[in-house]
Amino acid sequence: GMTRHYKFNVVEKNFTRLCSSKPILTVNGQFPGPTIYAREDDTVIVKVVNHVKYNVTIHWSALSNFSHQAMSDISSNRLRPFCRHGVRQLMTGWSDGPAYITQCPIQPGQNYVYNFTLTGQRGTLWWHAHISWMRATVHGAIVILPKRGVPYPFPKPDEERVIILAEWWKSDPEAIINEALKSGLAPNVSDAHTINGHAGPLSSCPSSSLDGFSLRVDKAKTYLLRIINAALNEDLFFKVAGHRMTVVEVDACYTKPFTTDTLLITPGQTTNVLLTADRAAGRYLVSASPFMDSPLVSVDNRTGTGTVQYTNSVSTSAAITTTKPPPQNATPVASSFTDSLRSLNSKLYPAKVPLTVDHSLLFTVGLGVNPCPGCVNGSRVVADINNVSFVMPTTALLQAHYFNVSGVFTDDFPGQPPMPFNYTSSGPGNVQTMNGTRLYRLPFNASVQLVFQDTGIIGPESHPIHLHGFNFFAIGKGTGNFDHKTSPSKFNLIDPVERNTIPVPSGGWTAIRFRADNPGVWFLHCHFEVHTTWGLKMAFIVDNGKGPNQSILPPPKDLPAC
Ligand code: C2O
Known part of the structure; x- marks a missing residue:
């Protein structure tokens, strides 16, 4: 290289x-x-x-x-x-x-x-x-x-484009979360969704027009679109009117190609698709619209929009072929997309799913309320994993681990829910949250099975969980409570999708497997920034191995000090 x-x-x-x-x-x-x-x-x-x-x-x-x-x-x-x-x-x-x-x-x-x-x-x-x-x-x-x-394992596209979806706030996002932390309430949602930095047409600004974002295409060419959801707090559906897209890769892992008219991309995730400009020359609406399967969240109609515009023959004022984004709570659309994802699992790109399990973990993820005398309602929203709301240390965990500094963290993060739980909001253990900087320790090369169970302490809500340091295989998902006896029988250990961010469905569970072959301290968190802020995060320590080249290197000399 x-x-x-x-x-x-x-x-x-x-x-x-x-x-x-x-x-x-x-x-x-x-x-x-x-x-x-x-x-x-x-x-x-x-x-x-x-x-x-x-x-x-x-x-x-x-x-x-x-x-x-x-x-x-x-x-x-x-x-x-x-x-x-x-x-x-x-x-x-x-x-x-x-x-x-x-x-x-x-x-x-x-x-x-x-x-x-x-x-x-x-x-x-x-x-x-x-x-x-x-x-x-x-x-x-x-x-x-x-x-x-080395060729792509799919037909060679004529051109490639990056498309980044994000959010725009009229005020300073930093001020918004600080205000929310002070009041104990949920922060404001953003004022617009953006596509490559362009805000859509829902602004009240008279001069703003539909064609902020415009993807120019040549008739009959095929484009590889590299789509990223960089939004802070929103899962997004992505559509192009009149066109279907063939998914070929997610989170830098090849998938079995499948064709769809709607993508679901959570914050943290990337999705590569092939799109062929095979329609009548014209302008076609592109939409990025929120998916929220939670009764907690009010209706959010903001849709980021732009156009796919065929070059030459078409004027920039030609009528736009529109498409209706899925409704905000379109869970069936979201899960049909998620369920269609499979690893390519070819000879060149085999799915190396760990077939045995050394550490079998179950993490509940959800939101709760803690008392807060100074807050607006006398309470504040918190979030946790296995009832632990993670407290950020004031020095870096990896340094504390590497230099054996005591008192920064403990390695007693619970591998199983410490209290009875339920996927509905009625679990008796769902409401109790403890604070702590607790990590889970894994030996080098351990094979880990990790089930995320949405517990909906306040109410169910989906969570895009992101693991640093590893890709994992998403081997199963279901609704209700995970059942140790019956749920594993449905696991896909042949060609599950490999990725680094996975949505835990609202009121359900998702199971992943990974091999802990990367020594260090690795963050795991909800990629909704607001949930991370509230404490929905933890970290794994992966110990050094005994063999050569299985240990963390010393830190670089310019590593910042706290
Ligand atoms: Cu993309 Cu820890 O984040």
């Missing part, structure tokens, strides 16, 4: 959306931020310089493998292509990015060099700020092409 260098300047810049202008945090003045291009097995080195008045970290949803060679190249200032001829990559998470999990934040005026190797990964991933709500605007795509000369 090659070594690719990027420089990310975190700077404030004014952007005008929904008729008003405000400063937002950006990388290099761009919203969305710059795309990182690389090939499988390349090493990516990104120097992040913090020019703003807030602390910053960046997470790369790549697996954060790490190369000794690139490391010594950096320190000796010899930056040259890195060749990995048969040498196993050592792994460490110093470049993973979540604040206070793998690193202390980059303070104003400081910088940090992230270094990761894209071993065995190709497809679409993304990067985003991983501190507070900064990722609202600090995010961008990572496009990893296959190794030179």
Whole structure:
């Protein structure tokens, strides 16, 4: 692989959306931020310089493998292509990015060099700020092409495009969550959904028009669309009027191709589709609309829109062929999409599902209420996993683990629900939340089965759960309570989809398996930023192995201090 260098300047810049202008945090003045291009097995080195008045970290949803060679190249200032001829990559998470999990934040005026190797990964991933709500605007795509000369396992597209879905707030998202934490209430929803940074037509601004986002296509060409949901708090349906899309990859893992007119993408997830411009030349509506299967959440009609526009023959004022987005609570549409996903599981890209299980875990995930004398209703919304609402430490967990600093965390995170629970809101254990910085310890290379059970402490709601450091296989899902006796009989251990973010269905469960072959401290959290803020997060410690090249490397010299 090659070594690719990027420089990310975190700077404030004014952007005008929904008729008003405000400063937002950006990388290099761009919203969305710059795309990182690389090939499988390349090493990516990104120097992040913090020019703003807030602390910053960046997470790369790549697996954060790490190369000794690139490391010594950096320190000796010899930056040259890195060749990995048969040498196993050592792994460490110093470049993973979540604040206070793998690193202390980059303070104003400081910088940090992230270094990761894209071993065995190709497809679409993304990067985003991983501190507070900064990722609202600090995010961008990572496009990893296959190794030179290696074709895609699907028909070669004529062109490729990145499409990033996100949210826009008229006020400062940071202020919104701080206000919510003070009051104990839920934060405001965003004011618009954006497609590649363009807000849709629902703004009250007279000058705003439908064609903010426009994807120009040539008749008969096939496009590979690399679609990312970077929204803070919304699962999104994605549609293109009049066109069907063939799903070929999710979270940088190839899938068995299937054709659909609607995608469901949760925050954290990426979906690659082939779209052929095979309709009459014209303009077609693109929509990104919310999916919320919770009775808790009020109706949200904001739909991000844009157009697919056939080039040449069509004027920009031609009538637009429209499409109706699925209703907000279209659970059947969402689950039919999720249920259609399978690993490609070909000879070249086999699904290496762990067939035995060393650690069988059951995590309840949900929202609750804690007393809060100073809050508006005398209580505050909290969120937890197995009744533990995670408390962020003030120093990085990976450092505490690596240097054996005691008193930062405990490794007694419960592997099973500590109290009786129920998928409805009536479970007696559902309402009790304890605070703690508790981690779950796994030996190197352990095979882990993890069932996420939605418990709906307040009421059921779906949660897009994201695991750092690993891909996992989504081996099963169901409604109601997970049943240790009957549910596993329906597991798919042949070709389950492989990915890094999975929705736990509202009032149901989802099961995953992964192999803990990456030593370090790895964050697991709901990718709804508001739920993470409320405590729906925990971390795994994966111990070093005994063999050579199975230990965390020492931290880089420029690792920020707290
Ligand atoms: Cu995309 Cu921990 O996040």
